[in-house]
Amino acid sequence: MAKIQMNTPLVEMDGDEMTRVIWQMIKDKLLTPYIELNTEYYDLGLVHRNETNDQVTVDSANATKKYGVAVKCATITPNAQRMTEYDLKEMWKSPNGTIRAILDGTVFRAPIIVKGITPLLPGWKKPITIARHAYGDVYKNTEMKVKDGCKAELVVTDKDGNETRQLIHEFKGSDGVIQGQHNIDASIASFARACFNFALDTKQDIWFATKDTISKKYDHTFKDIFAEIYENEYKAKFEAAGIEYFYTLIDDAVARVVRSEGGYIWACKNYDGDVMSDMVATAFGSLGMMTSVLVSPDGVYEYEAAHGTVTRHYYKHLKGEETSTNSVATIFAWSGALKKRGELDNNAELVVFADKLEKATIKTIEDGVMTGDLYIISQLENKKKVNTEQFLDEINLRLKEML
Numbered sequence: 001m002a003k004i005q006m007n008t009p010l011v012e013m014d015g016d017e018m019t020r021v022i023w024q025m026i027k028d029k030l031l032t033p034y035i036e037l038n039t040e041y042y043d044l045g046l047v048h049r050n051e052t053n054d055q056v057t058v059d060s061a062n063a064t065k066k067y068g069v070a071v072k073c074a075t076i077t078p079n080a081q082r083m084t085e086y087d088l089k090e091m092w093k094s095p096n097g098t099i100r101a102i103l104d105g106t107v108f109r110a111p112i113i114v115k116g117i118t119p120l121l122p123g124w125k126k127p128i129t130i131a132r133h134a135y136g137d138v139y140k141n142t143e144m145k146v147k148d149g150c151k152a153e154l155v156v157t158d159k160d161g162n163e164t165r166q167l168i169h170e171f172k173g174s175d176g177v178i179q180g181q182h183n184i185d186a187s188i189a190s191f192a193r194a195c196f197n198f199a200l201d202t203k204q205d206i207w208f209a210t211k212d213t214i215s216k217k218y219d220h221t222f223k224d225i226f227a228e229i230y231e232n233e234y235k236a237k238f239e240a241a242g243i244e245y246f247y248t249l250i251d252d253a254v255a256r257v258v259r260s261e262g263g264y265i266w267a268c269k270n271y272d273g274d275v276m277s278d279m280v281a282t283a284f285g286s287l288g289m290m291t292s293v294l295v296s297p298d299g300v301y302e303y304e305a306a307h308g309t310v311t312r313h314y315y316k317h318l319k320g321e322e323t324s325t326n327s328v329a330t331i332f333a334w335s336g337a338l339k340k341r342g343e344l345d346n347n348a349e350l351v352v353f354a355d356k357l358e359k360a361t362i363k364t365i366e367d368g369v370m371t372g373d374l375y376i377i378s379q380l381e382n383k384k385k386v387n388t389e390q391f392l393d394e395i396n397l398r399l400k401e402m403l
């Protein structure tokens with residue numbers, strides 16, 4: 001069989017530790033035998049980020065803007081311990097944060113569902129994709145502890161120096177705390193467009209919720225911006241695609257999500273997304289089965305696994321011990337990126353290959369062949385635990401049959 005050609009490059013962002021090991025194995029076993037892989041390679045491993053003073057991260061994000069699609073391996077976000085482990089010049093910032101800031105994107109996290117692994121909420125039959133607004137609110141707040149007897153006010157000064165004041169609270173009889181939060185209309189609008197675009201792209205309904213009944217200005221602004229953009233730019237497209245935009249209160253949304261069977265995107269404000277994405281991920285089973293894609297408002301896509309570099313497994317691997325690390329989310333990052341590249345380039349062969357790679361991966365697990373993390377939760381009768389490399393070989397056996 002002739003190898004599948006790629007006209008436009010894919011931006012490839014390599015990473016760290018166990019996921020870097022898996023990255024190379026996926027390429028060697030599942031991709032390069034079948035595809036003339038055309039990637040623009042950026043090494044985001046911590047060693048190279050340190051060598052380039054983190055310039056490589058910025059370069060890779062700019063390349064993603066240029067080519068439109070990237071696939072990223074998990075990377076270490078340095079902390080004090082990594083400073084000594086890697087002899088770093090600086091405590092470099094989170095690559096994901098840097099890339100997200102350059103692309104102005106929204107992250108969509110979705111679980112991969114397989115037979116034999118039932119979500120902790122057994123009613124969930126289809127994935128629930130969480131979209132988290134990644135700007136402002138409590139994550140960029142200003143807080144103060146306030147002494148008894150103080151008066152706290154919100155003060156806004158306009159360009160000409162005029163002040164508008166509103167009382168927050170007069171503290172009488174007790175000390176207390178106050179907090180100032182903000183958000184920006186432009187960021188909320190970007191978030192709304194990314195969500196509506198992704199809903200159209202994946203043909204799923206989108207839900208959004210805030211607490212607008214209590215927060216009549218702050219949360220209501222989110223509701224209004226979403227509604228306005230939907231009415232003016234997306235309503236007709238949604239109707240044509242047969243999908244829905246559904247707005248409700250956050251507490252009602254939580255109740256409905258629990259009762260639902262999944263199969264939609266849940267757009268969340270920053271804090272709701274932080275909390276709910278961990279709840280949804282845990283309920284669906286394993287971190288090794290969560291994918292993640294960053295979508296910019298102008299339609300640039302960056303695919304990755306939602307988990308980290310699986311450090312504990314990597315240290316075992318370095319000692320020569322056997323590992324059983326789940327590569328599914330990283331494989332789906334590749335298949336997602338290849339599929340998107342194929343769609344943008346009208347490369348049907350590439351799209352079909354990416355689909356088959358996903359099917360072969362799911363079939364492997366449904367045939368009872370899986371890594372340790374899934375082995376302990378799978379309800380299949382004849383299940384078998386395999387090591388990191390064997391799992392990829394088993395996928396390849398099935399992929400070959402499908403091609």
Ligand code: NAP
Nearest residue numbers: 074075076077287288306307308309310311312325326373
């Ligand atoms: P992690 O790498 O996600 O791993 C946490 C634990 O979850 C693992 O020890 C393992 O549990 C389990 N796990 C996660 N992915 C798995 C997989 N594919 N297969 C099997 N088990 C899996 O999180 P972490 O240990 O908190 O972080 C490690 C490093 O990753 C840190 O340096 C962090 O900065 C980085 N990180 C990067 C990203 C990213 O690039 N997107 C995201 C998060 C964290 P057991 O040990 O019990 O088997």
Ligand code: MG
Nearest residue numbers: 273274275278
């Ligand atoms: Mg969280």
